């Protein structure tokens with residue numbers, strides 16, 4: 001018995017006010033069933049009652065028994081049992097009851113009544129229901145120090161005894177206790193917080209508990225470790241958790257989101273919609289904790305039922321952050337009516353100070369506050385306006401200085417501040433709009449930093465994997481509109497406004513990406529080849545937040561750029577395929593670009609001799625426009641249908657050496673044409689070439705598509721023919737869906753070729769061919785096959801011209817007929833400069849016109865005379881607008897894009913910038929993707 005008594009005695013502690021108490025968890029640890037059973041051994045409880053008594057004590061009488069033990073009279077336990085009062089829940093018991101009902105001796109009853117307080121110390125659990133504690137209740141606070149003082153009372157940092165905790169309850173040990181002396185103030189803030197607690201918003205201070213003791217009214221909150229924003233703004237930045245801009249902007253955006261939630265409180269479970277106003281936004285009421293800004297002090301906030309007007313009479317005293325409409329300076333500081341926009345004004349002021357801090361640190365904030373000093377009617381004020389009708393020149397010029405400071409992020413933030421600080425409250429953005437703006441800026445800041453880190457790692461350790469992951473990240477930035485966010489924030493804004501829920505996901509992924517890259521940056525060179533899967537997974541995650549259109553855009557941009565590192569040897573690309581970081585499709589493109597570069601640079605490419613065919617390898621040559629079809633006979637005598645294109649070399653000396661050079665050139669072209677290509681390239685695969693000395697040409701031999709190996713189906717047809725033959729037969733026009741599909745396939749195909757550095761140089765409708773796929777494709781009623789067929793959905797581009805200007809060994813496949821010159825851009829025909837993207841776009845535009853009107857070009861321009869340039873202008877002025885009636889506006893605009901380009905120099909630049917300025921090749925391709933490819937890319 002004595003052993004247990006002294007063990008309990010050893011648990012006694014004094015709280016901060018000097019009162020003794022026994023922490024509940026420590027008591028539970030000592031008062032085990034075994035310890036109590038042992039204690040019963042030398043008690044007066046008869047052995048046959050001990051087990052039953054033990055059960056009763058353990059269940060509901062531990063505190064009563066512990067009190068009796070401390071008083072040295074444990075045998076009185078039987079009196080509690082007899083009186084049916086062995087129940088800790090009934091504590092505290094009055095002396096009269098202990099003496100009168102339980103029949104404790106008078107002295108013991110008095111001692112019990114005093115001692116019991118040590119054991120009935122309240123535990124805290126989270127909840128907003130207020131508790132009233134009696135004056136004798138001992139609170140388990142081991143420390144209570146004042147850390148702040150406000151208009152309504154003081155705030156204390158309080159430590160709760162860690163050993164005094166209800167089982168299974170998590171309640172912080174260190175908390176902030178806001179103490180009110182006026183009951184009404186306590187009740188008002190408790191009421192507001194009880195509602196707001198339902199939001200569980202990480203940036204709205206959480207009310208942990210509320211209690212009253214004597215005349216002190218307390219609210220308990222999690223302690224903000226880093227104090228409030230006012231204190232934060234005087235700290236040197238490197239001493240804070242916000243040493244870089246991105247987390248600071250992010251934290252401020254989250255704070256704005258908290259304000260927005262207060263402004264539009266909505267809770268479906270409570271079936272409650274309220275309009276809230278904080279009324280007292282200033283740095284002192286924003287807490288800083290764990291890298292977050294937390295909105296606090298809802299003492300004078302109002303929450304009104306929706307759809308009430310938020311208009312409320314202004315009710316606070318003077319403060320720097322008050323909106324101009326709060327008080328009329330010219331009318332004796334008469335209180336005005338305020339709306340939610342008054343909170344937004346205050347947010348703007350705080351943001352201006354935070355941006356100042358970002359740019360110039362705590363000294364900047366002090367200077368800013370000084371610069372705002374202004375005397376009015378004997379008062380010195382530092383507000384951000386000079387009354388309801390006058391803005392502050394000091395603030396305006398301060399903001400301009402901040403903008404001059406340079407960083408894009410700061411300029412963007414100042415723009416937001418300017419929008420907010422509008423004297424007319426109706427013109428201010430809502431808290432939600434401000435949140436979105438800041439979220440965009442936070443994403444911009446994070447993404448720009450990541451982009452720069454990628455760049456610096458790649459500079460130090462160039463690798464294909466790193467290049468690809470960097471490129472994927474850039475494509476994501478571009479698709480979201482982050483790349484030109486500063487000049488053109490519209491697309492990102494639209495996205496962010498829609499993607500409310502995704503912001504957190506994006507930021508989290510960016511943070512992980514940044515951490516992952518940071519770790520990589522610190523690694524030794526040998527470790528750079530580490531697994532790329534984490535980078536790749538994070539990039540995948542980012543791609544997933546894009547809308548389908550953005551994903552398309554991102555893919556287009558990727559294709560334009562993926563072959564940028566064309567100097568990487570093929571084996572490295574193969575290696576990357578094996579490691580899974582490059583898809584088969586990308587490898588094909590990279591390889592094509594690689595070969596193409598070699599071809600154009602005249603560098604050595606090991607010749608693939610297997611591509612040289614015997615001159616008599618192809619039989620039964622049947623003309624097909626400029627080309628032929630025929631049959632390729634293999635060594636076993638088997639034959640397959642083939643397509644033959646002629647690359648003329650013109651008159652050369654019949655010298656061995658010259659022929660050798662021509663052969664080499666032909667081999668290279670054949671190698672390029674023989675390389676595997678993704679399906680979307682829509683080109684035939686070359687299987688070799690042969691010399692036809694009579695024609696002074698090499699015949700490039702292409703396999704027919706796999707699906708057309710049926711002997712009777714080998715007759716293809718070209719688009720021009722297809723149009724001409726059905727010109728007056730409306731019933732034989734292809735379905736409109738199929739024409740759209742044809743157009744979009746051609747556009748995508750050209751884009752693919754350009755992305756690997758190829759130019760077609762010879763686009764015209766006679767170089768677009770179709771193959772019948774099934775027997776049904778051949779209409780029995782007409783001699784023309786394919787007319788009822790859907791084969792036009794699957795066109796192939798033929799007739800590529802690989803010649804190079806002024807090359808003595810060039811092999812030309814340019815069209816001979818003069819009417820075909822109309823497919824070429826007038827500038828090309830006039831100046832005969834190096835071929836470039838715009839020229840291919842122009843030719844494509846003509847084909848799209850033909851498809852749209854279902855007329856050959858000659859018919860579309862029938863009777864026209866004049867220069868090529870005049871014809872082009874007329875097409876743009878007269879035909880392109882008419883196209884809308886046939887194919888719709890989007891199609892017509894796509895054609896306009898193709899026809900209106902004007903190349904400005906030989907190196908592929910074009911004057912397509914906003915103000916007609918020059919843009920580079922990649923930018924041009926991107927514009928093509930957006931203006932031509934995307935509008936036609938519909939699942940026709």
Ligand SMILES: Nc1ncnc2c1ncn2[C@@H]1O[C@H](COP(=O)(O)OP(=O)(O)OP(=O)(O)O)[C@@H](O)[C@H]1O
Pocket residue numbers: 147148149150151152153154155176178221222223224225227228280284285287296297299
């Ligand atoms: N949870 C907390 N953690 C740390 N410090 C706090 C916390 N809550 C308040 N403080 C500090 O106490 C100060 C006063 O708190 P609060 O603003 O809630 O009181 P108030 O009496 O309503 O003041 P006022 O209305 O004058 O702003 C704050 O500025 C802050 O420095």
